[in-house]
Amino acid sequence: MTKLEEMQQAWQQLDRKLEHAVRSNEQLLRVHSPLRRLAWRLSLEAAVGAAAVLWMGDFLARHAARPGLLWPAVVLDLWLILFLANTIGQLVAARRIDFTGAVADVQLQLAALRVRKFSALRWELLTGQLVWWIPFTILLLHAVGVNAYRVPGTTFLAVNLGLSVAIIPLSVWSAKRWGDRLSHTRFGRWLADQLAGHSLTEAQQYAAALSAFEHG
Amino acid sequence: MATPALQAQFEQQIEQHRKVLYKISRSYAQTREDQEDLAQEILVQLWRSFARFDGRSLFLTWMYRVALNTAISFARREFTQKRYVVTVEDRLLAALPDRPPETGEETLLYDILQQLDPLPRALLLLYLDGNRYQEIADVLGISPTNVATKLSRLKETLRDTYAKRKVNLK
Numbered sequence: 417m418t419k420l421e422e423m424q425q426a427w428q429q430l431d432r433k434l435e436h437a438v439r440s441n442e443q444l445l446r447v448h449s450p451l452r453r454l455a456w457r458l459s460l461e462a463a464v465g466a467a468a469v470l471w472m473g474d475f476l477a478r479h480a481a482r483p484g485l486l487w488p489a490v491v492l493d494l495w496l497i498l499f500l501a502n503t504i505g506q507l508v509a510a511r512r513i514d515f516t517g518a519v520a521d522v523q524l525q526l527a528a529l530r531v532r533k534f535s536a537l538r539w540e541l542l543t544g545q546l547v548w549w550i551p552f553t554i555l556l557l558h559a560v561g562v563n564a565y566r567v568p569g570t571t572f573l574a575v576n577l578g579l580s581v582a583i584i585p586l587s588v589w590s591a592k593r594w595g596d597r598l599s600h601t602r603f604g605r606w607l608a609d610q611l612a613g614h615s616l617t618e619a620q621q622y623a624a625a626l627s628a629f630e631h632g
Numbered sequence: 633m634a635t636p637a638l639q640a641q642f643e644q645q646i647e648q649h650r651k652v653l654y655k656i657s658r659s660y661a662q663t664r665e666d667q668e669d670l671a672q673e674i675l676v677q678l679w680r681s682f683a684r685f686d687g688r689s690l691f692l693t694w695m696y697r698v699a700l701n702t703a704i705s706f707a708r709r710e711f712t713q714k715r716y717v718v719t720v721e722d723r724l725l726a727a728l729p730d731r732p733p734e735t736g737e738e739t740l741l742y743d744i745l746q747q748l749d750p751l752p753r754a755l756l757l758l759y760l761d762g763n764r765y766q767e768i769a770d771v772l773g774i775s776p777t778n779v780a781t782k783l784s785r786l787k788e789t790l791r792d793t794y795a796k797r798k799v800n801l802k
Contacts, residue, residue: 419794420759420787423741427760430738434651515701516681516694518773519754522701622708629751632778 458507465500472496475555484565485558488551495547502536520630527623534616541610542587546580587611642682645691646675652695652761659745659757660703674702689770696758696771704750740797744790755782 472493479485509529515522550573554564564573588611595608609615646653657671678698685694734742741760745753751772758768765776765783772779 419791420783423744423790423794424760424762426737426741428762430734430741431651431655431761434654514681515677515698516684517697517701519697519700519704519771520751520773522697523704523751526705625749626751629782630774632774632781 455507455510458503458510462500462503462507465496465503469493469496469500485555488554491551492547492555495543499540502532502539506532506536520626524623524626524630527619527626530619531616531623534610534619538610538613538616541607542584545583549580550577588613638683642679645695646678649692649695652692652699655757655761656699656703658742659753660707660750662746666706670703670706673706674699677702693767693770700754700757700771704754707750740794744794744797747793748786752782752786755779756786759783 472489476486476489476493479489506529509525509532513522513525513529517525554573557564557567591608591611595605595612595614653671653674656674657667661667661670678695681698685691745756748756754772755768758771763771765779768779769776774782
């Protein structure tokens, strides 16, 4: 008899014991779907993203003739459109997952959703500071009646824009190099993992392992 | 909206297969509290999907699928918050039965299961539960040949582990 068969015999003994042990214990529960929370969050993000895209579209139409305002608005609008597309993509994928499906298939869909989530999050973190610093500041100052090209001035804007670009590879490198030291807090560890791409890599490896399981 | 008849039908089915709920929760969660949470999560997911159960597959196959999908996601911490509040709106039977005391060998079986990755764990659990290769294949969504190959590899892996640890029990 193989060890696996021996294990099966022991398991069947346990099964017989459970037969007698299990009994009803009435209690009231409120039901929630596991993916419902994620779907709610994504729906909210999509609604906010859609409103922002519409608002930026209106702003673009009204300021099309002013290049100083047009370029930051285009950059911001493009970022928001990509954010919205990513969010809707995740929402559609999450809604398609049906837990009554075959286990390997459902787990692969969940893993793909996780990869997509981490990939989008990393992209948002890396490009977010580029978009939400100088372009956003120019538009914000315009909204309160200040011309950003005069105060704080073109030099300030150019230097900070350059720094925003440089900080992208720098933050990836420092998260990979000193991620452990930087991550004293839970948030710090999470941020370092996202920037360095560790969470994404782990999710991709898990998806690959599932795929290997499914296909032998 | 669930009808009382549907709810009664669901409770009857769950009652018949409550052991599955217990074994899967025990295999995919470490602490008693987590096992309770997982069992409830599974039950909730089963209940939500039950209206769409069309009877084309056996109830047990369907239940294994939902329960294992939920358990694997739970084990990977895809659900991070407890979401249960007692209400009078949605009545379900409590998830986990009273836990019978375990022998050393039973604990060893669960320990061995918990050391495996989530999908091989599901495969072994289905095998130990006495399912045929075709049934295991239906639940997991892989071919029966693939099931046989993977079980054969598991035999190799577990041969020494189980024997050594069983000796240590004595």
